[in-house]
Amino acid sequence: MGGFLAQILNGLQYGLLLFLISSGLTLIFGVMGVINLAHGSLFMIGAYLAYVVAGLTGQFWLALPAAVVGGLVFGAVLERGLFRKFRQREHLDQVLLTFALILLFEEARAALIDNQFHAVPVPPALDFSVPVIGGFAYSAYRLAVLAICLAVAGGMVAFVERTRIGASIRAAAENSEMVDLLGLDARLIHTLVFASGTALAMLAGALAAPLQSVYPGMGDGFLILSFIVVVIGGLGSIAGAFWAALLVGMIDTLGKVYLPEMAGIAVCGMMALVLLWRPSGLFSRG
């Protein structure tokens, strides 16, 4: 029973990490109309950043603000330098350009660090187990990840739902011409959305580093899963991404434990069912 509860919590926490990645992805699709296959690589970069920061300073916690700030800067640079120009291109060009980014990011990782697996130690302050119910105890770090993800998700929803800029982001996610109509600087909105999406993906990578160690190509699996989340949730929908991420995270985690051969297939099967039932996603307005 305790084991099952632990898996449920693992699934929840995995789903929330997925939400951090896919919420940025869905907004970038919706607002900018750009497909970014390299979004999983941003997750990988965040994880390696945590590995490097923790290794150099001995302070894992420094990696989290580093990932957020670094992500905002890196994302803004990528948007201004590259993605702004990709927007007008055909899908085929976007696919190949962002595929090239994956290759180049991986190559840079190999050149700067190496091609090995590296464990990132759990921060000592949280390296213990917390009794949850009865005799069942759960990793304190994992609980902290849960809490941080929930706080970030809550903050993001509040920002998107409550603020003026958030309102225009929502409008733009439904109809990219809306930004112009609202009289806001569309280019600023694009940079903001892309930079936040990058920061979220890198933060997720940094948080995940102690849980699963860092390794080449680690962003690939997350890329596929976050695509599935976006398809299930509906393009440009934050609420859709949230519930779909929890669903996918739960199925993937429980699947890997109880039906290890079928986990990957089960998640795709989920997506097939959603496509049959509601081709434009569970939370789309269309």
Place this chain on the structure above:
Amino acid sequence: MTRLSTKGHRWLGLGAALLASMPLWAAPYYMQLASSALIAAMFALSLQLLTGGAGLVSLAHAGFFGLGAYTVYLLGGGSSVFVSVPAAMLLSGVAATAIGRLALRTRGFYFLMTTLAFGQMLFFLFHDTSLGGGADGVFIARPGLIWAVTKSARPTVFLLLNLATLSLMYFSLWKLMGTMFGQALAGIRVNEDRMRAMGHDVQGLKLAAFIVSGALAGLAGHMAALTDAFVSPELLGWHRSAEALLMILLGGLGALHGPILGAFALTLARELGQSITERQRLVEGVVILAAVLLLRRGLAGWRQ
């Protein structure tokens, strides 16, 4: 899609003749290299029906290629090509029917994402389960042909076999693009909504293209398994689909023979890159940037 004139076909024929004469003058290594370029060309050509033909960008295509390859393994060594070719095309075609029916319910970004996910589902099927002999891949003992091929004759035999298969595939697609079906696909690529308003069954036409293209990718995968006598889940990975798209773009999106040029150019670039640097991803990344940013019309010079 633009089809080659008689003059263009003379050039393609000349290239084919050059490849066919390789056993007379080339070392086995280069014949094997030519074989892998021919297989890559078949794979990219099969995708060209979708991408250049109907304007669909699919990332599931490597899945069909891999299914065709694994058919050879699943049938067991020693089975005749007269069994394994139809079996590979049938299996890939059936998978393409199922995936196409679902993925074609979506358009644009959604189509990209769903094909990527379904392609990976096929990858997981062979990577995570024991169905295909495991995650590291397996060798195929005595890959089937009609007759037994000695080890020393393999490079020659498979070079000629792959050349013949590619020629047949190219000729069939060339014919197909000249039919009403090919014209209708071209119409869908340019203006899907108008095609629908005219009374064309756009969904049906796209699905038909998806199935034919998947079955042909299965044929390419089948030839790959025979040639290399080895299959691994990597064959189904989505990076391979992206590479096929790269070959199409490199060769020329608007030309039926573009993917053939692209496949040979990419194989050549990799081979040259390998002699300069060990950083293969860097080479490929730079080739992509060059293809997308500089060489927009492709080697064939056609985009529309």
Place this chain on the structure above:
Amino acid sequence: MRRRAVPAVLEARGLSRRFGGLVAVADMTFTLRPKLAHAVIGPNGAGKSTLIDLLSGALRPDEGTIHLNGEDVTALPDWRRARAGIGRSFQRANLFSTLTAYENVRLAAQSTTPGWRLIGAVCDDAGTWDLALSALEQTGLEAVAEHPAGSLSHGQRRLLEIAVVLAALPDVLLFDEPLAGLGPEETAPVVKLLRKLASTHTMLLVEHDMDVVFAIAGQVTVMVDGRMLESGTPDAIRASAAVRDAYLGHRS
């Protein structure tokens, strides 16, 4: 009363469509009778284009039914309605600009070829060829048949837009502002063609040019805010005080 005896080719009953809170088309009921041009006029935003989208199947109605030759086609998607005999043109030229005029028309002509026969059929089989050529002849475009649609003059593109509709041999023609954006000289050949088609086809014509409407149409419906304000013969509409107040008055 006399018209009642003639069976309707197309019949719309209670058609309505809303976008969010906005009512685009409300409770439109009318019939299209054979060999009669039925013009729909009204100010911008009256819902005329939405009405054409509802009839052609590009949009689904929230309420109401559409019958074509007595059969209910409300549930059919656009391409099935096109095959059933509803042909439409677009307000903004919506052609295959990289293909030649002939190829544009041929695509429309081959849409009647069923499914798998497409793969076997060469592009220029006799039936398709005849249909395509006849559509080009009717619109006077034979001379530019081999020119890419994108290179044609604006007036020729409007004619090609109509040729594409004719090539599929529809029972009902839905024309959405076929004169949009044309100068006086370019208008004349299109009006001449419309007049000719009005005598041989069943037609619904959305048009702003009142002279053309009153010259061609046998029946005129006035739409305002998605509703039918008035419907009748051109003379009756011209005489209607309500129409003058609501619509015609604004224009002069």
